[in-house]
Amino acid sequence: MKKVKVGIVGLGRLGRKHAGNLAFRIPHCELTAVCSVVEEEVQEVMDAWNIPYGYTKYEDMLANPELDAIFIASPSNFHCEQIKQALSLGFHVFSEKPLGLYVEEALDVETAVKAHPDQVFMLGFMRRYDRSYMAAKEKIEAGIIGKPFLIRCYGLDPASKMDSFLTFARANYSGGLFLDMSIHDFDLARWYLGEEAKEVWAIGGSYARPEFDEIEDAETGAAMVRFENNAIGIFVAGRNCAHGYHIETEIIGTKGTLRIGTVPERNQVVIMKDEGVIQECVDGFLERFEQAYLSETEEFINCILDKRKPAITVKDGVQSTILGYSCKKSFETGRLIQVKTEKIIQG
Template identity: 80%
Template sequence: MKQVKVGIVGLGRLGRQHAENLAFRIPGCELAAVCSVIESEVEEVQQQWNIPYGYTSYEEMLENKELDAIFIASPSGFHCDQIKKALAAGFHVFSEKPLGLYLEEALEVQEAVNNHPDQVFMLGFMRRYDRSYMAAKEAIDRGEIGEPFMIRCYGLDPASKMDGFLQFARANYSGGLFLDMSIHDFDLARWYLGAEAKETWAIGGAYARPEFDEINDAETGAAMVRFENNAMGIFVAGRNCAHGYHIETEIIGTKGSLRIGTVPEKNQVVIMKEVGVIQECFDGFLERFEQAYQKEAEEFINCILEQRKPEVTVEDGVKSTELGYACKQSYESKELVKLNEFIAVD
């Protein structure tokens, strides 16, 4: 069986998880190179996993002609440039979301991908590969809840991660609450409702940590979206969830509704003691979506081996970025934003 040789850039929390999947869990894949600006991360992974090539320069890794594909798990602000360079160098490319921090960047990536039709490009909307979200899609397609007309999404990060996020944001790596967090929900909404967003109104603020006001971002925010088929979307995102990592989705149709993740239970264990009944919750996204991250990487490698394109396209990334940026603009301007009229701002 042919082995797809992959080089990964970015060895942070998510990058390390992707690297481990590529190295040990994906049939037909060989993790042949790792890249990080932090030399100690490269050395550690190379030594522990016996990876042939290690780089602190992304451009140097792209000169390695033994590689077939590049896996991008770097901070969001680097995605656009790294995607374009990898495609230009002739590689298949997987990139974590988002395509970029600005709509203009997403459009640049779209053009680059379309100019390289013989190369596989895939964007990391991993929830489409989560068993529960896939089952929900199948139920909707079967007509189990009739015609879906409303989606409600909660995306809440653990309060314990706020200090780390603020450090990340002050380094200009963040695209803001809606682009960083809600973009997965925006993609799911388009997928489940089968429609594009028409207009949005977003509100929010800094409720527990005033530092969010200093970086002009919401600690917790909410957006209401009208879609072109008149379906409705309610999206709540926050960085101050006391009980852990809480991702919840509800789709309401004309004949019923379905919910995913109403209680973010870590497992089926229930502890009963003097303080009451306790169900432990997920601590973070890596734990909750461990299976989905592996499944999406498998799909990327299989697309290369089978010479086909993934269902998640660059256009999915552009449309979700467009909605995320519209929510960001609405939050900052305190006004309703129509997606066919708004102009992205720097």
């Protein structure tokens, strides 16, 4: 079977994980080119993994005629333009979340994707490929908890990562707490409830690190969302989780409740000693969702080979961006935001 030749842009923490999966863990796939503005990163990966092509300019990589697909793991503010460039040149495209930092640019990407129906486009909402989240979806569809009417999501990053995030945020790469972190939870809510958001109210602040106030972002924030069918969403996101990386989701239905990740355990080992009973926690998203990142990348390659489209569509990216941007506006203004209005009015 023909191998899909892929070029990846972005070699940060997540980009390096994706690159490794593409190079060594995905059947019928060949990581042919790597690109980063940091020349040392490019050279290191090329030398260590025997990658034939390396670039510091994205446009130079797109000119490589050997490539079939582009994998985008660059900072969030580059996604939209890089997606459109790659699609216009005939490539299949995978992009990390979010689709865009602003509603208008997300809608531009949706138009571009629709203009290239023969190319595969996939967005990196990897939790849909996590075994636990997939099992929850199957149980909801089977009616195990009745009709779901409330979803509660916690997305808490380790406190130890705050310094590195502040560097990232000051460079205007993140889009703010809700677009950067809660975007996965917004996608899950739409997926589980089968509804779009109607209105949101978001609050937040800086509690351990006042630097977040200086960049007009929240260290920790919360949003309450009303969906079209009157279902409720409660979303908490934070950068200051003392015990590690904590992702927890609860779906309450008319006949029962599902919970995923209540204890963010690293493994099944329990340590018992004079300090008490200890379960070690995962310390980051790469560890918690290792299987999901691999599975979503494998799905992207298989979609190209099988000439089919992934279940995650560009619309999922657009609608999650609309909701994330609405939460950002509510946080910044203190107002209740009508989500449908945010599709048109961003100011």
